[in-house]
Amino acid sequence: MLNGGVLDINRGEKGDSIGIDISYEGVQKRFAVAVGKGACILDKDTRTFLSSTDLSTTVGNEIYRKYINDPVTTRIPKDNIVFDPTSTAHENGGFNTFNGLKIKPVKGECSKLLELLLLMCEQNNIVFEWVLRWFAYPLKNPGAKMRTAIVIHGGEGVGKNLILSAIEGIYGEYSSIITQNDLKSDFNGWASRKLFVIGNEVSTRRGMYEQSGPMKNMITEPEWNINEKNINVRKEKNYANFVFTSNHLQPVAPDHDDRRYQVLWTPPKKDKDFYDSVARERDNGGIAALYYYLMSLDIGSFNEFTEPVMTRAKNDLIQLSMKSDERFISCWLAGELTVQVKPCLTDDLYKYYQQWCKREGEKFHVSLTEFGTRIGKCDCQLIKLKNQRYRVGMREYKGTFVFHLDSEQPDGMSKVDWLTRCRKEFQDAVKDWVEVFGA
Secondary structure, three states: EOOOEEEEEEEOOOEEEEEEEEOEEEEEHHHEEOOOOOOEEEEEOOOOOEEEHHHHHHHHHHHHHHHHHHHOOOEEEHHHHHHEOOOOOOOOEEEOOOOOOOOOOOOOOOHHHHHHHHHHHHOOOOHHHHHHHHHHHHHHHHOOOOOEEEEEOOOOOOHHHHHHHHHHHHHHEEEEEEHHHHHHHOHHHOOOOOOEEEEEEOOOOHHHHHHHHHHHHHOOOOOEEOOOOOOOEEEEEEEEEEEEEEEEOOOOOOOOOOEEEEEEEEEOOOHHHHHHHHHHHHHHHHHHHHHHHHHHHOOOOOHHHHHOOHHHHHHHHHHOOEEEEEEHHHHHHHOOOOOOOOOEEEEHHHHHHHHHHHOOOOOOOOHHHHHHHHHHHOOOOOEEEEEEEEEOOOOOEEEEEEOOOOOOOOOOHHHHHHHHHHHHHHHHHHHHHHHHHHO
């Protein structure tokens, strides 16, 4: 739509209206050709890329052809067009697509926002301090790539999006909200020029393990490929820091030794007046005040590698994420099962595991081969020894036994007698357990 020689178009993730002067002088002033493999157009005003076709459609073929063939047209090598919040890598006549945060920190009132964040941390001051420092560090150190992410999950309407909207407001155009569809898509324009990303329900129970790898890569990889429609794939530094939100019980699948996720389980929903007061504060200077508070915060030795605080919510997620054999062995080693840890045949332990799966309602259990492999990877607490001799009646057999590292053969007893007794005690204990609990 023409308006006094200016074409109004809607572009950008935020849906902002951008007026483009379609006169030849306006095109020369605003755009540059990004030269290199898969050349495209750089919009110097919005600091984003568009395809040659998009520019031609916008300004018309005649002006576009004149512009693209004019020797005075600005041409910048693609390698010299960088997203650099640190403003240190951009040199030698290049172009930085980062232009600073638009909002400025202003001392003011943000107590309601902080109260809501403390609630998200289940009133745990240690976790609250970690989360505050996590938010503050990349603001104090522009371009810091946190090697951790925050996961906030719980019921609907408890304020997850309310508190995060304030952080998003600090970053402005350098923030993004993504969903599972964005992760599955072949195109990831949402990732370009981003410092703060909110992943809202990015994985389902069915696709959780499938998305686990890509999510970890987004959190830790220093560079990623940006693939936008009609524009050749390009590399860009990954300065994005992630918070994942979900209403589900299991939004991510952390490993048992996970060091990436700080997990928060949200409290019960509060009354409407409380959330209204938080929203009013946010909308009346609270974002700038929170920015000021975070910039003034003493973060001590906290940095991008500081490990998350273990919470009950995270431990619950780890337990939920374990495969059945992992959880069985973990519970057995922790002394949480009726049958105590003692030397036993691998086959007997596997039979106990099968009975345990029935009682726990586990639909799937692993094969004996996979189970045996798992035993040797339990934080080195268990070892397997083959060709161990034991007796059944008067006959002697050989088998693979599982030993805890603390297992000690009694003095004055041969190893054959000891393993024979251990095997019998373990089998009897499992039999008693089955009879009592009806597995």
